[in-house]
Amino acid sequence: MSKSLFEKIWEKHLVHEEAGKPSLIYIDRHLVHEVTSAQAFEGLRLSGRKVRHPELTFATMDHNVPTTDRSQPIQDPISAKQIDTLTSNCTEFDVRLFDLNSPHHGIVHVIGPELGLTLPGLTVVCGDSHTSTHGAFGALAFGIGTSEVEHVLATQCLQQDKPKTFFIEVNGHRASGVEAKDVILGIIGKISTSGGSGHVIEYGGNTIRALSMEERMTICNMSIEAGARAGMIAPDSTTFDYLRGRPYAPSDFDAAVAQWEKLRSDPGATFDQRLEIDVSTLAPQVTWGTNPSQVTSVDARVPKPSDFSDENARKSAERALDYMGLAAETPIEDIPIDYVFIGSCTNSRLSDLRAAAEIVKGKHVASSVTAIVVPGSFEIKQAAEKEGLDRIFTEAGLEWREAGCSMCLAMNPDSLKPGQRCASTSNRNFEGRQGAGGRTHLVSAGMAAAAAVAGHFVDIRQHI
Amino acid sequence: MEAFTQLKGIVTLLDLPDVDTDQIIPKQFLKRIERTGFGQFLFYDWRFTEDKKLNPDFEMNRERYKGASVLVTRANFGCGSSREHAPWSLLDYGFRCIIAPSFADIFYNNCFKNGILPVRLSESEISSLFEQVRKKEQFQLSIDLEKEVISSDDGMAFQITVDPFRRQCLLKGLDDIALTLAHEDDISRYEATTRTSIAGAAL
Numbered sequence: 001m002s003k004s005l006f007e008k009i010w011e012k013h014l015v016h017e018e019a020g021k022p023s024l025i026y027i028d029r030h031l032v033h034e035v036t037s038a039q040a041f042e043g044l045r046l047s048g049r050k051v052r053h054p055e056l057t058f059a060t061m062d063h064n065v066p067t068t069d070r071s072q073p074i075q076d077p078i079s080a081k082q083i084d085t086l087t088s089n090c091t092e093f094d095v096r097l098f099d100l101n102s103p104h105h106g107i108v109h110v111i112g113p114e115l116g117l118t119l120p121g122l123t124v125v126c127g128d129s130h131t132s133t134h135g136a137f138g139a140l141a142f143g144i145g146t147s148e149v150e151h152v153l154a155t156q157c158l159q160q161d162k163p164k165t166f167f168i169e170v171n172g173h174r175a176s177g178v179e180a181k182d183v184i185l186g187i188i189g190k191i192s193t194s195g196g197s198g199h200v201i202e203y204g205g206n207t208i209r210a211l212s213m214e215e216r217m218t219i220c221n222m223s224i225e226a227g228a229r230a231g232m233i234a235p236d237s238t239t240f241d242y243l244r245g246r247p248y249a250p251s252d253f254d255a256a257v258a259q260w261e262k263l264r265s266d267p268g269a270t271f272d273q274r275l276e277i278d279v280s281t282l283a284p285q286v287t288w289g290t291n292p293s294q295v296t297s298v299d300a301r302v303p304k305p306s307d308f309s310d311e312n313a314r315k316s317a318e319r320a321l322d323y324m325g326l327a328a329e330t331p332i333e334d335i336p337i338d339y340v341f342i343g344s345c346t347n348s349r350l351s352d353l354r355a356a357a358e359i360v361k362g363k364h365v366a367s368s369v370t371a372i373v374v375p376g377s378f379e380i381k382q383a384a385e386k387e388g389l390d391r392i393f394t395e396a397g398l399e400w401r402e403a404g405c406s407m408c409l410a411m412n413p414d415s416l417k418p419g420q421r422c423a424s425t426s427n428r429n430f431e432g433r434q435g436a437g438g439r440t441h442l443v444s445a446g447m448a449a450a451a452a453v454a455g456h457f458v459d460i461r462q463h464i
Numbered sequence: 465m466e467a468f469t470q471l472k473g474i475v476t477l478l479d480l481p482d483v484d485t486d487q488i489i490p491k492q493f494l495k496r497i498e499r500t501g502f503g504q505f506l507f508y509d510w511r512f513t514e515d516k517k518l519n520p521d522f523e524m525n526r527e528r529y530k531g532a533s534v535l536v537t538r539a540n541f542g543c544g545s546s547r548e549h550a551p552w553s554l555l556d557y558g559f560r561c562i563i564a565p566s567f568a569d570i571f572y573n574n575c576f577k578n579g580i581l582p583v584r585l586s587e588s589e590i591s592s593l594f595e596q597v598r599k600k601e602q603f604q605l606s607i608d609l610e611k612e613v614i615s616s617d618d619g620m621a622f623q624i625t626v627d628p629f630r631r632q633c634l635l636k637g638l639d640d641i642a643l644t645l646a647h648e649d650d651i652s653r654y655e656a657t658t659r660t661s662i663a664g665a666a667l
Contacts, residue, residue, distance in 0.1 A: 012658060144546060
């Protein structure tokens with residue numbers, strides 16, 4: 001019988017099935033960070049349980065960490081306590097920790113793939129919704145709550161209802177200046193923030209096949225913004241080339257590749273939903289509202305609430321425009337910005353930094369704009385510095401920072417002030433996400449860099 | 465986890481779709497390392513004004529809703545991040561039941577792990593509830609999870625369907641981890657057989 005990629009991985013991980021109950025599935029990799037794990041470790045302690053497989057569990061601190069001088073102590077005592085708690089929990093439970101001094105430190109969804117922890121055909125979980133990122137490798141990867149973190153620590157399994165499947169076929173040649181970020185924002189704009197609810201999305205089609213691993217991660221990363229349980233892309237030579245030689249990649253790599261090559265949806269595999277998208281006319285995307293589906297093309301205008309026939313969408317748009325301080329029908333390119341954030345598990349990888357550097361090289365950020373570049377990991381930071389990207393950024397007036405989640409959710413000191421408007425390469429434009437009262441516009445790395453220079457949004461297709 | 469069997473409580477309203485977990489509990493309050501004490505920060509940026517006073521324009525703040533334990537809201541409640549701090553803050557504030565046309569997946573799941581019952585009703589049923597709650601001060605609903613019925617004293621009644629397994633877990637306040645560990649033989653067998661055939665699974 002024809003099976004989808006998701007079904008193949010799901011079946012291989014079934015530990016127990018019983019009618020009327022969720023299935024018990026096995027978890028191959030458990031990634032842990034400081035914000036969603038303390039209560040889980042505490043739960044283990046209270047019930048006298050151990051971590052069943054410490055060797056499959058990997059931790060780092062990323063959400064709270066400052067991105068400025070690391071030789072200084074962390075100023076916020078509550079952040080410091082949460083970070084120290086992760087360190088002591090990892091020591092107590094024998095979990096490997098990539099701390100701030102580790103050469104492998106970084107955002108959990110950046111370092112998993114970098115280390116070769118994320119592999120095709122594996123199940124990967126983390127107490128973080130952007131775990132969907134790892135699906136770019138043909139893994140089944142999804143975010144879980146803290147109770148489930150404790151459950152995986154104790155049992156290496158999860159109770160899960162089998163999700164539905166959704167195949168999104170993306171075809172067409174992207175215009176120069178249209179990045180993976182624009183493709184996924186375009187998809188979310190089409191299917192809404194709940195369009196993927198209850199589903200695992202598999203992305204395919206010639207556009208997806210032509211993407212680099214870093215671009216595939218950007219696509220899968222934002223699957224959760226469409227409400228999906230997970231996003232995944234069947235592995236191919238792009239995947240295998242990326243993984244070869246990574247620290248935790250299998251030692252018998254060729255044998256692994258032979259197995260991974262079978263990880264694709266069979267012809268005739270059925271899906272609960274399907275969608276075809278042509279990206280040949282897609283423009284760079286800019287969000288105008290307070291959820292990622294409130295998005296439009298850079299050459300368009302801010303919509304009018306009355307453009308939406310659905311009452312919920314209309315109410316949502318009214319509220320969003322009010323929060324964002326935007327008038328309907330304003331051309332997107334006329335929106336001035338105060339801040340630029342280039343970073344996050346969506347767009348902080350070397351290719352993103354290169355795209356941004358190419359645009360700001362020899363130019364300078366607008367005098368009204370503060371711009372920060374936060375690489376996704378220490379490894380990316382080093383690679384970028386080797387290429388001289390850090391100098392391009394600093395000479396152009398952008399700040400070059402240490403790795404972490406930073407202003408994607410502003411749990412660390414990097415945040416917007418009320419009313420400040422930011423062009424951000426992150427994944428969520430929710431109210432207050434980047435700081436109470438802050439206004440976030442989600443864009444690609446190239447678009448963020450161009451906006452930094454111009455002081456407002458610009459269509460980078462005109463400049464490349 | 466505290467069991468959930470029956471509840472009779474005051475109903476309050478949040479008339480917005482797509483309420484994300486960043487609104488339920490903003491990130492600056494995620495730094496605590498306990499499960500408790502989050503209620504004071506629930507809907508923080510909406511409940512409080514910039515000078516930290518109760519925002520009179522936020523419907524939930526009205527006196528008539530004081531002591532509410534049931535929240536009725538709009539579609540796709542709890543979208544966004546996986547933070548379990550969202551149900552922790554709702555529970556700590558006093559909510560045991562949340563009624564909406566739909567919920568985001570991770571949030572929905574997290575509710576059951578914390579003794580909160582999330583209930584899906586149709587858009588029209590939700591709209592009629594909004595109407596009734598606004599019409600009558602201290603409007604209360606009775607929720608009977610055993611019988612899967614929600615009703616009001618003035619005769620509103622909704623049949624609800626809760627996944628049978630989750631319903632049992634809530635009714636008995638069962639510990640998920642203990643349930644899974646009862647399958648130790650299955651887990652060990654899987655680790656010794658299927659797992660060894662998956663490239664790269666073991667480290």
